[in-house]
Amino acid sequence: xxxxxxxxxxxxxxxxxxxxACALPGNFLLLRGQSLVxxxxxxxxxxxxxxxxxxxxxxxxxxxxxxxxxxxVIAAAAFEAVRRAARVEAGAxxxxxxxxxxxxxxxxxxxxxxxxxxLDVEHxxxxxxxxxxxxxxxxxxxxxxxxxxxxxxxxxxTLAGVAAALSLLVALFFKELxxxxxxxxFARSTGMPTGVVQFxxxxxxxxxxxxAFSAVGSILVIAMFVCPPAAARLMxxxxxxxVWLSAGVGAASAVIGFLAAGHAPLxxxxxxxxxxxxxxxxxxxxxxxxxxxxxxxxxxxx
Amino acid sequence: MREFLGALALQGGYNTTLVMVGAALLGAAGGGVGAxxxxxxxxxxxxxxxxxxxxxxVLAFMIGHAVxxxxxxxxxxxxxxxxxxGLGLWVTTLIAARTRLREDxxxxxxxxxxxxxxxxxxxxxxxxxxxxxxxLQGYLLGSTAGMLRxxxxxxxxxxxxxxGAVFALRNLFIVTAFDxxxxxxxxxxxxxxxxxxxxxVLAVVVIGLKxxxxxxVIALTIIPPVTARLWxxxxxDMALIAAGLGAAGAYVGAGLSxxxxxxxxxxxxxxxxxAVFALSLALAPRRGLVAAAVRxxxxxxxxxxxxxRPASAEGGA
Numbered sequence: 199x200x201x202x203x204x205x206x207x208x209x210x211x212x213x214x215x216x217x218x219a220c221a222l223p224g225n226f227l228l229l230r231g232q233s234l235v236x237x238x239x240x241x242x243x244x245x246x247x248x249x250x251x252x253x254x255x256x257x258x259x260x261x262x263x264x265x266x267x268x269x270x271v272i273a274a275a276a277f278e279a280v281r282r283a284a285r286v287e288a289g290a291x292x293x294x295x296x297x298x299x300x301x302x303x304x305x306x307x308x309x310x311x312x313x314x315x316x317l318d319v320e321h322x323x324x325x326x327x328x329x330x331x332x333x334x335x336x337x338x339x340x341x342x343x344x345x346x347x348x349x350x351x352x353x354x355x356t357l358a359g360v361a362a363a364l365s366l367l368v369a370l371f372f373k374e375l376x377x378x379x380x381x382x383x384f385a386r387s388t389g390m391p392t393g394v395v396q397f398x399x400x401x402x403x404x405x406x407x408x409x410a411f412s413a414v415g416s417i418l419v420i421a422m423f424v425c426p427p428a429a430a431r432l433m434x435x436x437x438x439x440x441v442w443l444s445a446g447v448g449a450a451s452a453v454i455g456f457l458a459a460g461h462a463p464l465x466x467x468x469x470x471x472x473x474x475x476x477x478x479x480x481x482x483x484x485x486x487x488x489x490x491x492x493x494x495x496x497x498x499x500x
Numbered sequence: 501m502r503e504f505l506g507a508l509a510l511q512g513g514y515n516t517t518l519v520m521v522g523a524a525l526l527g528a529a530g531g532g533v534g535a536x537x538x539x540x541x542x543x544x545x546x547x548x549x550x551x552x553x554x555x556x557x558v559l560a561f562m563i564g565h566a567v568x569x570x571x572x573x574x575x576x577x578x579x580x581x582x583x584x585x586g587l588g589l590w591v592t593t594l595i596a597a598r599t600r601l602r603e604d605x606x607x608x609x610x611x612x613x614x615x616x617x618x619x620x621x622x623x624x625x626x627x628x629x630x631x632x633x634x635x636l637q638g639y640l641l642g643s644t645a646g647m648l649r650x651x652x653x654x655x656x657x658x659x660x661x662x663x664g665a666v667f668a669l670r671n672l673f674i675v676t677a678f679d680x681x682x683x684x685x686x687x688x689x690x691x692x693x694x695x696x697x698x699x700x701v702l703a704v705v706v707i708g709l710k711x712x713x714x715x716x717v718i719a720l721t722i723i724p725p726v727t728a729r730l731w732x733x734x735x736x737d738m739a740l741i742a743a744g745l746g747a748a749g750a751y752v753g754a755g756l757s758x759x760x761x762x763x764x765x766x767x768x769x770x771x772x773x774x775a776v777f778a779l780s781l782a783l784a785p786r787r788g789l790v791a792a793a794v795r796x797x798x799x800x801x802x803x804x805x806x807x808x809r810p811a812s813a814e815g816g817a
Contacts, residue, residue, distance in 0.1 A: 233605040234544060237612075241715075283787050284729045289604075290543040294726050294777060297719035301770035304641055304716075308762045323640070323715075324619055417616050424608035428601050459620070463627075470627035476619035483613025490599050498600050 203335040208354055209327045210456045213418070213478055215357040216410035217448030220422035222364045223403040225441050228427045229379040234292065235400060236423025239407040240416035241296040242273035244303030244322055247412065252310055259352060259412070266408040273299055274400075325415025327474045328460070330354065353413045360409040364402055368441060375399070376437050414475050421479035422448055429485040432493030451482035507755040515652065516758045519644045519711075522656030523754035523769065524747040526708050529663040530720030531728070531746025533700045535739040536666070538725040539677035544607055545592065545698060546718045550705045551611035552588025554618025554714050556580035557639050558625060565630050572632040574651045574710065577639070582706045588614050589698060615714070642713030642766025644754060651710065658707045663743070666700055673697065674735045711754065712766035719770040720746060727777040730784040749773035 220236065227235050243266035250265025273295050281291040303322070334349035335341060368375065377385040378395045386392045403423065410419050430443035455478030460471045490496055503512070510517050537543055560580025564571035571577075588610045595606035625633050644652075666673075676683040676690050684690050701721055708717040724746035728738045753769030782789050802808040 228601075228605055231602050231604050233602075233608040234547075237547070237608055279781065279789075280726065283781055283784075283789060283792075284726050285787075286538060286726050286729055287541050287543065289541070290538055290722055290726055293543050293547070293718060293722035294774070297716055297722065297770055298774035298777075301716055301719070301767040301774070304764055304767040305771060308764050308767070320637075320640075417612060417619060420608065421612035421616060424605055424612060428605050428609055431601065432599060468627065472623040472627070473619045476616040476623070479612055479616030480620060483609060483616070486609050486613075490595065490601075496599050498598060 200335075200337050203337070203341075204333055205328075205331050206456070206460060207335070208332045208351055209330050209460075209474065210453055212330055212351075212354050212357055212413050213327055213452035213456055213474065214449040215354070215361045216406075216414045216418065217422045217426065217452045217478070217482075218445045219357065219361040219364055219406040220403075220410055220419055221426040221444040221448040222361075222368050222441065223399055223406055224423040225427040225430070225437075225444050226375055226379050226399045227403060227423065228431060229437075230396070230399075232400075233424045233428075234289065235403055236407060237420045238273070238277075238292045238296045239270060239404050240411060240419040241300040243269050243408055243411055244300050244416075245269050245306055246303075247322065248303050248306040248310065252306070259356060262412055263408055266411065267404070269299065270404045270408065321415070322411075323415055323417055324473050325411075325413055325418060325475045327414055327418075327456075328471070330413065357409055357413060360406060364406060365445075367402065371395070371398075372438065372441075379437070414478075418475040418479050421482050422451075425479070425482035425486050426451065429482070429489040429493070432486070432489035432496045435495050447482065447485050451485060452478050455479070455481040503759040504755060507759050508752065512755070512758060515647075515649060516755075518649065518652045518656065519647060519758060520751050520754045522652050522659060523644075523711055523765075524751035525656055525659035525663055526704070526711060527720060527724070527746035527748070527750025527769070527773075528743040529659050529666060529700075529746075530704045530708065530750075531724035531742035531744070532663060532666040532670075532739050533697065533704055534721030534746070535725040535728060535735075535742040536670075536673040536677060536697055537701055537721060538729070539673075539735060539738075540694065540697060542694075542698065542701075543722050543725075544604075544718075545589070546701045546705055546721050548588050548592050548607040548610040548614075549585040549702050550709075550714055550718045551618075552614035553581035553585045553706060553709060554615050554639070555621055556582070556584030556618075557709070557714075558618055558621040558636060559584070561633070561636055562621070562625060562628075562630075570632070571630060572635050574648075574654060578706050578709070581709055582702065584614065585702050585706060589702065618714075638713075639709050640713050640715065641764050642709070642711050642716060642769075644711055644757065644765045647710065655707055655710060658703070662700055662703045662707065666739075666743075669693075669696065669700075670736070670739060674739075677735060711750075712769055713764075716766040716770050719773065720750065723770070723773045723777055724749065727773070727780050730777075730780045730787045745776055746773070749776055 227233050246265035246269025247262050250261035254261035276295045277291055280294050330351045334346045340346045374395050378392050382392050407419050426444040426448040429447050430440040434440050456474050459474040459477035463471050507516055557577050560577045561571035564576050592606045592610045595601055596603040676693050680690050705717050724742040727745055728741035732738050749772045750769050753772040757763045757765040757768045
């Protein structure tokens with residue numbers, strides 16, 4: 199049990215928090231047909247993360263977040279320029295920007311590896327969830343001491359803050375978000391600044407992606423933007439219920455996936471574990487599969 | 501530098517030259533088929549397919565080990581890649597058609613969960629400690645270093661076949677892109693043609709895996725067509741320009757990667773193609789940013805000097 203506290207609790211909680219942080223804005227992206235924004239954001243931040251990593255000479259969360267945020271802003275501007283000048287659909291413009299920026303990130307990584315900085319592409323893709331251990335939590339009694347909590351990995355606190363802030367924002371502006379998602383024309387006619395609301399959703403997505411990226415890796419971020427909201431959307435017509443369901447599906451995927459990756463192989467007699475981030479994303483996909491087969495609102499409306 | 505220029509002039513030795521020619525054929529096929537995918541608004545369908553190749557590659561590697569005692573057969577890995585990419589495409593279509601979710605969500609679901617399944621399988625291979633597994637990492641980001649001659653020949657030949665097929669079908673693709681109803685009235689089976697287009701995209705994605713990698717291979721089908729779009733409004737020219745730019749970018753990128761250390765092939769090809777795109781964005785005659793700024797400055801001058809007429813000879817330019 200103590201091993202669970204030290205080695206599993208924090209990664210599992212971080213995966214759940216990252217899932218919730220990404221799934222919340224993912225609901226509104228899904229309704230507006232912008233589900234691939236999460237995909238794009240988690241690719242474009244790579245060069246910013248690498249540059250932040252190189253400038254700070256290590257895993258300084260502040261520099262990495264700043265680099266990622268800069269990269270996201272540059273990508274948004276580049277995306278608009280491409281879409282307007284070439285007059286192509288949004289998907290193609292996004293494809294140009296995110297592949298180019300991801301390629302730049304890969305190139306920077308390979309070049310920096312020559313200078314023996316420890317960061318690699320696999321890390322960026324899969325994250326290193328398993329490395330967030332909490333050695334201070336030796337036993338349940340230790341949880342009562344303040345210094346145990348101070349020794350908790352810093353990224354866990356960041357993720358908790360971002361997840362809490364996004365939950366609060368969704369609760370506060372729920373009426374506006376619902377109107378803009380379902381009837382932007384009517385929303386505009388009531389004088390609501392719909393452009394601002396939509397931009398805020400994309401901004402919140404970028405924040406969630408950046409906060410989650412370095413802890414859980416891009417593949418899990420992409421999955422959590424789409425899969426939990428999609429599964430929830432197949433189960434209900436009520437947006438409020440969909441949002442809470444998506445957070446629940448995300449958190450459940452994190453817990454089930456983490457246990458399946460980190461513990462199930464050992465129970466089955468294997469010597470080593472499999473990728474937790476990968477397994478969590480697979481579990482969230484299975485939730486979508488289940489919802490697509492049995493969800494109460496699965497059918498397409500002709 | 502001299503080494504790179506030598507490689508560009510086909511003086512880099514048989515293997516380097518073969519890889520560069522193979523990359524150029526791949527770039528041409530990707531640019532050509534991507535142009536039609538862009539016209540049909542299917543650019544990001546390839547994103548789902550390319551990510552869905554990963555579990556197929558790793559499964560094929562494991563099956564190769566279990567059955568043949570050796571996993572690193574390129575044809576086997578690419579067959580596995582094609583199978584799961586096809587499965588991913590089928591699931592994407594199914595989700596978009598049978599549930600209330602739209603295509604963007606379907607693409608996101610398939611690409612993230614299939615890729616994640618591939619990652620889980622990769623860690624299984626690592627824990628089984630099978631020999632030759634290091635080669636699998638090359639498929640993530642693309643690597644032509646250490647490519648066998650037979651592999652390069654297989655890839656170059658397959659890319660040539662795909663480029664030929666795109667060229668043969670170009671007229672049907674053009675008429676369907678612009679007027680689906682007219683094409684159908686003329687007896688074109690547009691459903692089957694769309695399917696053929698996606699199969700060709702799938703072929704480019706699978707053939708390009710070794711050079712460009714799972715994550716970046718779709719750039720070959722997106723960046724050159726969007727670049728070509730800046731230079732022309734005619735579909736026929738656009739496909740030709742996209743194929744030409746795709747070939748040139750891949751050729752130069754593969755040459756750079758072969759002669760300069762620490763330049764991953766896929767990333768360099770994408771960045772060379774993007775550099776061409778960025779130049780075009782600035783300099784293209786009508787769509788370019790410089791041309792637009794000049795036009796605006798001229799308009800402002802005409803308005804200030806009082807010579808401006810609403811319907812001037814320049815029309816709506």
